[in-house]
Amino acid sequence: MKYNNNLKQIILPAVLAFVLILGFFIGRIWTPSTSSTGSNRLFIYPQSNKLEALINLIEQEYVDTINKAELIEKVIPEILKNLDPHTVYIPKEDLQAANEELDGNFGGIGVQFSMQNDTVLVISVISGGPSEKLGIIPGDRIITVNDSVIAGVSMNTDNVVRLLRGEMGTKVNVGIKRQGREELLDFEITRGMIPIYSVDVSYMITDSIGYIKISRFGRNTYQEMLTAMARLKAHNCQSVIIDLRGNSGGYLDVAISIINEFLSKGDLIVYTEGKNNPRQNIYANGAGSCQDVGVTILIDEFSASASEIMAGAIQDNDRGLVVGRRSFGKGLVQQQIPLPDRSAIRLTVARYYTPSGRGIQKPYENGVEDYHRDILARFEHGEFFERDSIVMDESLEFFTRGGRIIFGGGGVMPDVFVPRDTTQLTEYYFRLHDRGIIYQYALNYTDNNRLQLQRFENAESLVAHLSNQDLLSGLVEFARGRGVQFNQAQFRRSSERLEVELHAYIARNVFDNEGFYPVSHKIDEVVRAALYHIRNGYDREVLSLN
Template identity: 35%
Template sequence: MQKDTKRNLFVAATYGAVLLLGLLLGQNYADDNRQSGTSTLLPLGLGHTGKVQRMIDLIESNYVDSVEVSRLQDLAIGEIVAQLDPYSEYLYPQAALRQRQALEGSFEGIGIEYYKVNDTLITVGLIAGGPAQQAGLRVGDRLIAINGDTIAGVNITEKAIDEKIRGRLGTPVTILVSRNGQALPQPINITRKRVEVSSVDAAYIIDSAMAYIKISRFGAKTAEDFTQALAQLKKAGAKRLIVDLRENGGGYFDAATALASQFFNDKELLVYTEGAHEPRTDYYSTADGLFGTGALAVLIDEQSASASEIVAGAVQDLERGIIVGRRSFGKGLVQEQFGFGDGSALNLTVARYYTPSGRCIQKTYPKNHAILKSPTLETATVVGTEQSESSGWQEPQSRHPQRANRPVLTGGGIAPDVWTPVNGLDTSAWYKRIRRGNLIEEYVYGYLAKSVPAYSVENFLEKYNLPDWAYSDFLTYVKTRGITYSAHEARAGKPRICTDMEALLGRFYFGSEAFFRVRNRSDETLAIAINALSGE
């Protein structure tokens, strides 16, 4: 593996990366990755024997009934891959395309994000400068019909809606909408175009010298987007930086190393990879970074995986900054994607990666390794300055000898330098049911979110507070959905749930950055990081 390889190296359990673009309609996913072969039948010879393919050929030629050969091949591949590690994965064509497009950060479509409330689609986000916004669609519009077909009140599936809106670049789609309770007299005509989506969710100055950048995934343009945002923040006077990688499931390997390079001088070892068929390859910072000096904190949590862990591991091992939060997910394996002629693909683990001090942060995984596919928040308590996490697969911990000033813990994941506790509400069964049911989103978009207000985003961030009646009304709504709660639970949940609702309103009115700026006002982990950097 050369440093400048163009192969698609994934270090992500892509659960996090696909969430954003999964909401964006109108995508006509192009195959931007190389394809190997042109046959729609996938060769499955094992070793030099070719037994699997031979068996499928015999079935196709001799079995008593007609069979769908491609389905047999898919089943065989799935069973083979299941015997490997948790991250080697066979993807059907549509899944492979969606995964690649999510990480590429662009797609062909109209750039609309919607939410379904009471069998009606509500526009809750528009890509700035995208086709839908340019054509006149507004946040808050309710979609009634697409290309003349009614979609409101007919219990249509999201897949069916997606199929109606998706199409080739340059082709038209018409959408009839209701605005402020009245159907517009004419549908809005939108031409599908290429839409770019940044993986930098928020970038702003916290105070006169401290900046915050939130990164949702490591896609093809993440390093470029990050560098542009960082340059603007430095112009505004930022001398201290907090990089938020919480809930970032990873992405492209090269994006992680390119972003990490911004924190170091030239030729610093950031990470290296090695595998049975892959010789050791070292990855270095490529130039003096834009933020090579200045106080730095990186925020991580249980869902920070792979590419996020590469960045955090380099910052920690090389003592460039502090890591704040909770132990990261623990994914130290690298996947390469091999494409097939029918659009399907195999994400195959080809190497392990190691932090500069030689740590492999991959958790050992049980035989039933499917449990690692979707990381979930584990119950945690704070003991002294470190955190004890209840986990069926927690790694043994020991001190790593190489780092002089602040020895680090080995074992699965990156253990932070400054531990923060899990919010008790996150482990509450009541709150979990509310989150799983998307009840906060349903209530905000269905009952609170109206037309964009006249006041500015600055006024909203500084002065807006949820009306007193809103939380009581929300609790009534929760009861109608069959979720009961105690008086104690209702009192304990009020601050967090009100913040959740205010943040969603900020996003609805003013975009992604407003969401994080509202949520961050009461974020304990961020407050700890700010306090830690303020003394440096």
């Protein structure tokens, strides 16, 4: 392997943390439920079976009093985990939050915030939302909620969210501290419908190449995508990069609708098949508005399910290049089935296959823990750094429409492999990154210079200004004050990445994602690789389109 073992030891904890955080969310894809309440009751509460008899026996004869409902809540997940890693039980208290992200909205006050010194700092205000209408602005600090002080009491983000969110139409009172005002400003906010956007950003990355970042396939993603593409095409977009890195999935029908925009009539998009679900082929209808636009898909090890369907459809039909690293490997379709107590089960009902017949699902016979350790195993094996480290099963060889060899059995392999760039990653950088020091310093800098920074019209002019400021010296001192000792050699090696990340975070604080992504792409090796291949015509060469 051609990578540094010491660096591997540095990166490993970060990868482990990321895997654990995404463990619950990765690979979500399901179809609308068609089950009736009666069938749900029969499914979970059959009249006569060993499991129910056992629970009743325990309730009647066990030496101590037990809570039957609590016992059932513990038993259900234990049963389901023996099926597959993506069949899961969602308790009723968690169901609303689980659905909100993909439903595309929630009831709230319409602010994005960060915790700064145990105080809620408003980072941005949702355009047209309840808070903007009342005059709440970025930089405001929320001190009280419904007359209860929440500043300086070590309240975590989840608790703040619970206080600010609620049913649409309900009211919440907040006390705001604003720079330049000594008194607390009181606002009575009527909660409204707050959109959750799944298209994080879209912009022209060159004069003819557009970029779209899709973070999930939610209920509104298709319409967001159409709006983004229309805006790009109005600016002479001839080819688009669709970034699905970190996109863990979502609704199957939404992904299909988006893919349909790029394929010709009769092109197979995907097919699904299961024990009680006969094979269903889904074809493009030829009405897509992007059939004349070149397309490149970006994926990584956290691109799953719906993301893999899109990457697989584009790749198998030789419609465009797939760039990045091998995707997660989730080829199971879930159906969300409501239960009588308002909980739900997401039950695997089918497998999906790409147009060439590839099954994308990676093995899960060795249990859930081993299944989710797969990403770490790839890292330890060197797959993030060397394409040759990827083990291909030659018995799972398939062919694209144009005859290119592709493989199934564990994710989508990109046409263009891009290793993780470690040239600027040092122990000093990871100390700053893992402790959130880069982000926090950028937040402090923005807060202290907000009026000046808001005068800039766009991220480009803002970054030109920031480049003349000595931000890195300030970062070093800020880090030293938080226990991170300075290392001159490592700092010099990481300085370019540190500066770009600072600029990107500050740009996000001022211009939201429209500021962050164009700046961060300066050091994004996968985006740069995609641009290189498009500009040099290698996408047409690889796909035999010359």
